[in-house]
Amino acid sequence: MNDYFFIIAILVILAAAFGYINVRFFKLPNAIGLMLITILFTLGIFAISYFDSTLLDAERYIIRQIDFKSVLLDIMLSFLLFAGALHTNFEQLKVQRWPVLVFSTLGVLVSTFLVGTVVYFMLQIIGLQVQFIYCLLFGALISPTDPIAVLGILKKAGVPKKLETKIVGESLFNDGVGVVIFLTIFQIADLGIANIETLDVAKLFVQEVIGGILLGGALGWITFRLMRSIDDYDIEVIITLAAVMGGTLLAHEFHVSAPLAVVTAGLIIGNDTVRSSAMSATTETYVDKFWELIDILLNTILFVLIGMEMLVLALEGKYILAGLLAIPIVLLCRYASLLLPINFFKKKLNFVPKTNLIMTWGGLRGGISIALALGLTEAMHRDLFLVVTYIVVVFSILVQGLTVGKLVKKIELKYAKTDNQ
Template sequence: MFQSFTIIVAFAALFSYINHRLLKLPVTIGILILSLILSAGFASLREFSPYLFQQACQVVDNINFREILMDVMLSFLLFAGAAHVNLKALKKERLAVFLFATLGVLISTGIVGVLTYFVLGAIGIHISFVHCLLFGALISPTDPVAVLAILKGANVNKSLELKISGESLFNDGVGVVIFLSILMVAEQGVEHFSFGEILHLLGFEAIGGLIYGTVLGFLGYYLLRTIDDAPKIEVLITLAIAMGGYSLATLIHVSGPLAMVVAGLIIGNRIRSDEFSDSSRAHVDMFWEMLDDMLNAILFVLIGLEMLTLSFDSNYFIGGLLAIVIILIARFISVGLPFSLMKSKEGSPLKTITVLTWGGLRGGISVALALSLPLSMPREVIVFITYVVVVFSILLQGLTIGKLVKKMKFSGSNI
């Protein structure tokens, strides 16, 4: 595994360099494109050099994508992403973020599940309704890793950026909880669960994660405050909060992703206050920014190389293209309905909803959740369709969101 990880890191460094010197695209998009080209090159070796192809597949298989993202990288990425969000500004958008991250995800899960069931059935791919709901749950949350990485260069105005980034940070945790709840129902049978039990499970995981994250955040803040101007120890404490806090969340069965978001928001905003020295702020910010960039590079190399594990099927590919349309429709409705409940001061709600729809990027978390499905379920088709949607989302939506924002005149400070 260490050798495989070394190879992945080397590719991440090489692709970052090539993108910086030649492609000059947003880092994550450039790395993903180069990784897909590399995967296509390895895939072409299947006929000419089976040994080299098998070796390439072994490198990818040795690093279990689901485990390395969900159990290792996600805590760092969410903590780092949340730590750089302005909490005071986010509070102004709290209603929008709350509605998009809860009601929006539930609406999208239902719409995607229903439409996928009928559309896939029409092209000869027969999947049970509960498995289609599972697909809806794993694909509906926008991915904070992809969203935060790509929004950096999109020149989106702060209000709209906070809606998109804040939603992606929280709906990730909500989406994982919904996915796990539906997965439990799918594995044990609907007859063994009541609606009340499902709501209780959702509530305990989500609310428990928020409370636990708040405790973690203030505990970390207290520890940091008592040793101000000891930057190396402060960095170590934040690292312990992200790693140990996430692991403990898994043991006590509360949402680790939500806990990391809340803890990151509290610690990140507190450390930027006047209570801490410039040296402390600089060291902690620099450490988490570097770690965030490094893990993002590795993650998008892994997403590109995951193509090697897929078995191409033309029907699955058509299903993936149709799923893209379904997900965009579901996203438009799931954003539009909650948006209509808010008293918006924005001039053109339709423009805002359009940008929110196109800016709802899917990423590695969706792929990881799909890969976590047991083999007894239609895992192969769900993974393939998820992969098609994610690649489209990152490449097409990610490359054009800045242009759409500019066209809609949402850039800069205008709103």
């Protein structure tokens, strides 16, 4: 039997089984439940391996056969981001477009440099000698928030719509921007600063970001025109699928950002005006349901994979300490990177109380950070940064994800009492 079919089948079976256990017994948001159950499952396999290593060998075999970075960044990410963008409230996003734009560009850049700098000094203190440029790489891979983790958890947490739009909108775009920043710093680290011109870096950044958005705009417009000219829900669903897959191929061909291209296309196609003029009610239902199913299926597989990635970690004492110290560093740097834009826009737009606190705690990290960490070379201290990233991501999803709802309710309650006094 084909190895790839075997691995996909095992992952889907595990995702279905863990998803069932979560819905039936744990009743946690899918992202949290699946990851928690997979980690417990992997720890259970570790325990059993002391008596019989068959299951551990099988799980290790599956993980070794999967290029997580390639699977997530080149295949899964486009589908997940398109599905997220398709169901994002476009009118709310239009109102919040400037803060979302600043959060997802300037916010990610500032966070990258803050995290990189503080982590550099933290590693020196605990006796790990790592060059500053590699710490910046870690800053770039950990700064983007993950829309895949964010979307499901925020909906369950009951975050106010205006704030949900800011966090989701930011995380949809900052993925693309974060990947571009990471790849730019990666190139500088790989080739050496002496061989890189500042103009080349700026050109690469602009080409990836602007090129991705322009390609996405063109894809969205062509898809809209095609869907408007026919009324056949089967074919229209296939057209949206072709837009994502064709768009990803074109983005790689022209060296522009595929994540930004599919997000832009998804926002255009999901826009209420486009929906009403291009899709019948039946088509709209089928398109939405199809992409919801794709979203749920890939999400479940992704979070099972994140849980299983424990097997590739080099769990050294200093690496674990660095990971634990990185949790407050990443959170404080995110808080600091949002301070200026939030205070600037607060007067012009009606922000909910403690926006910065909720955006910091609700800005979860996920599979994208792990995928980028897996893409580091040995010279870039891959083992160290993979452990640090994994610890931050697990804390983010399990602890922040489980408590963001309580934080929102506590803040709402506090300000409701203040208003009544």
